[in-house]
Amino acid sequence: MNGMCRPMSTKNQLLTHLKEGKGNWVSGEFLGRSLMISRAAIWKHICTLKEEGYIIDSSRKKGYLLRQATESLLPQEIQEGLKTNFIGRNNVVYFKETDSTNTRAEHLANEGAPEGTVVIAETQTQGRGRRGRSWFSPPGAGIYASLILRPRLAPNEAPKLTLMTSVAAVETLRAFTTLAVTIKWPNDVLIHEKKVAGILTEINAEMDKIHYVIIGIGMNINTPLKAFPGEIRKIATSLLIETGNRFSRVSILRDYLERFEKCYDEFANEGFNPFMSRWRALTDIIGKRISVDVIHSTYTGIVRDIDEDGFLILQDRDGNLKKIISGDIALLNQRNMS
Ligand code: BTN
16 A cells, blocks of 8 residues: 555446446446457456446447446445545445444554545444443444544644544535434534444554544445344434435445545545534534533533633532533433523
């Protein structure tokens, strides 16, 4: 893996020809001549594409016709028309099934994978959430993706990247629906108070230098209600559940990668400040009475804001302000507000 443009594989060139056919037959002769391969080789690639989920008709006389593209999050689908400079440009690693894309990304980063590498899975057997929780990752229903980043930041600035990511994720989901998608600090993405997406940021650093950051995102897109296990059903939702419609996971992931890159560049050039106002505009917890679980304690109070480090500012009943670095929020009864 390196930062240079890789030549397109013969199979993907064949796919491009079929797509350019726009629902018309493409002759075997034309494909053979353009790609300089035999009829047997064309057939081998057609079989692979069918295995990948493309629906292709074949006829001895007429050639091949692409009826429907795959619904899988294959690199060639994600990269087609992807408007980024480095995120997922020529380094998308795809798994039909894996333990956790964050774990895979960590291994790749240790082996030197470049910034912008994207790791995607159709399903995860050990999808991980924050604070040791698991992330339910059924096949083909959601987006499970991790980005490898090598930012020039001090380790204590990494939480800002998580908040920045939640802005990109919510802006993506709002671009595809009219639903009120909101952020619950630090980075839960909610619709009607149920979780539709979550972000897991993991860093590898020395005291003063980040080696790499892995930002994993899980989005529940086409997950039907009955697919969620009972205990998760109460707290999770998906775009399908909320709208009754299925969505193109490829389009959503592409949009997220593009927004992420824009945010990341803006963050590198202008710092966290522009994201504070964007984050505030997407949350509805400011002014709410909450409790927040922090490792060995629970604090209660009214959320006043986030600060320039991305920490939560909580006001207790005596009026004292407390900064919370990380934790799990629960909304409380909104009576007795001051
Ligand atoms: C959370 O809200 O607790 C964070 C959930 C993060 C889930 C994603 S899915 C892709 C990536 N791989 C993982 O194992 N976890 C993250």
